[in-house]
Amino acid sequence: MKTNMLEAIYFDGQTTKKRQVSLSFQGGNVLVQGEDVYHLEPFRPTMLSEKLGNAPRQLYLSNRAYCQIQNHAALEAMLREAGLKSQSTVSHLEARWHYALVALAFTLLAIVAAYIWVLPVLANEVAKRIPPELTAKMDQQTLMLLEKSTALTSTKLTTAQQLAIRQRFQALQVPVDQLKPAFKLVFRNSEAIGPNAFALPGSTILVTDKLVTLAGPSNQNQVIGVLTHELGHVYHRHALRQFVQGSIVAVVMTWYLGDISSLLASVPTAMLQTKYSRELEGEADDYAISMLKTNGISPQVLADMLMKLEGFYKLQKPSEKDSHHSLEEYFSTHPLTQSRIKKLRAPHHEN
Numbered sequence: 568m569k570t571n572m573l574e575a576i577y578f579d580g581q582t583t584k585k586r587q588v589s590l591s592f593q594g595g596n597v598l599v600q601g602e603d604v605y606h607l608e609p610f611r612p613t614m615l616s617e618k619l620g621n622a623p624r625q626l627y628l629s630n631r632a633y634c635q636i637q638n639h640a641a642l643e644a645m646l647r648e649a650g651l652k653s654q655s656t657v658s659h660l661e662a663r664w665h666y667a668l669v670a671l672a673f674t675l676l677a678i679v680a681a682y683i684w685v686l687p688v689l690a691n692e693v694a695k696r697i698p699p700e701l702t703a704k705m706d707q708q709t710l711m712l713l714e715k716s717t718a719l720t721s722t723k724l725t726t727a728q729q730l731a732i733r734q735r736f737q738a739l740q741v742p743v744d745q746l747k748p749a750f751k752l753v754f755r756n757s758e759a760i761g762p763n764a765f766a767l768p769g770s771t772i773l774v775t776d777k778l779v780t781l782a783g784p785s786n787q788n789q790v791i792g793v794l795t796h797e798l799g800h801v802y803h804r805h806a807l808r809q810f811v812q813g814s815i816v817a818v819v820m821t822w823y824l825g826d827i828s829s830l831l832a833s834v835p836t837a838m839l840q841t842k843y844s845r846e847l848e849g850e851a852d853d854y855a856i857s858m859l860k861t862n863g864i865s866p867q868v869l870a871d872m873l874m875k876l877e878g879f880y881k882l883q884k885p886s887e888k889d890s891h892h893s894l895e896e897y898f899s900t901h902p903l904t905q906s907r908i909k910k911l912r913a914p915h916h917e918n
Contacts (some may be wrong), residue, residue, distance in 0.1 A: 571648070573641055576623075577604055580631035590626070590634060592649035597626070599634060606630065612652045681759035682816075690812035694804045697748075702769030702807060709767055710753070723776050731756055732779070735787060736794050742861045745854070748802045752794070754779075762879055764793050766800040768807040781875050792859060792869030799854030805847045852907060858915055871912035 588601030762777035
């Protein structure tokens with residue numbers, strides 16, 4: 568029986584010397600013959616490299632040698648004749664583009680599904696296991712970063728003003744079915760941020776002087792309303808969960824693209840880029856409503872404060888609005904929607 572032979576170039580894997588050899592496939596084996604070369608071993612599809620255009624394919628042998636094959640068509644024909652499989656799954660998909668498109672579609676759907684449903688659950692579980700000592704350090708780094716960038720400076724509120732808000736907020740009782748999380752209240756002045764308050768990933772709630780000023784001395788409960796909302800974010804670990812979720816995405820992208828240093832450098836900034844979803848804002852509002860009603864305060868105070876904040880930014884002069892816009896959008900975690908205000912003003916929320 569005549570056996571077809573295929574020309575190839577043999578490399579012993581130890582030197583750069585080339586040898587002309589002949590390949591044949593018989594009885595499930597591959598036979599390599601040439602000057603000072605004789606090698607026989609069982610053929611496996613994984614021995615063959617993938618097809619990359621017209622580039623030579625490699626046949627890797629168990630003795631660390633390999634053969635370089637230029638004639639793709641002859642190789643495929645000989646393998647078919649010998650009843651051997653030549654294509655890997657990748658090559659099979661490359662040759663059938665519609666299968667590749669289906670595989671790509673499934674991959675994209677899997678990524679989207681993981682981002683929407685799996686990642687939030689994973690981030691929540693991770694957030695529960697981060698010790699308070701670490702989140703406290705995260706808050707400290709964030710405040711230091713902002714102070715160095717002059718976005719935040721020491722508060723200009725009097726000690727009496729700060730004490731009145733602290734004592735009023737600390738004295739609030741929580742509903743019997745809820746817990747009052749540990750928190751740290753800090754006051755800072757910021758022309759760039761403007762009137763605002765936001766919870767950091769740990770237990771720190773930051774309040775700007777302008778928020779207190781905007782509420783006015785006779786409307787302290789409006790500040791308290793905002794603080795109960797922020798305490799809701801702390802209670803549900805919203806900022807920490809969002810940060811963990813963003814970090815997981817960043818780590819995956821960094822692993823894929825490289826440059827871990829830029830990821831580490833951006834950690835404090837990323838903490839403040841949180842944009843809460845409508846669902847998370849709703850959870851914080853529900854916490855605030857429950858806590859305010861428990862203490863005999865109408866949730867209307869939070870709605871009134873939201874209206875004041877919305878009006879403040881609408882009335883800014885163009886030059887002032889431009890100076891506030893990027894940082895306000897950068898730091899703000901409150902989409903001031905009419906739906907939130909309407910919910911807070913609902914009659915059944917009145918005491």
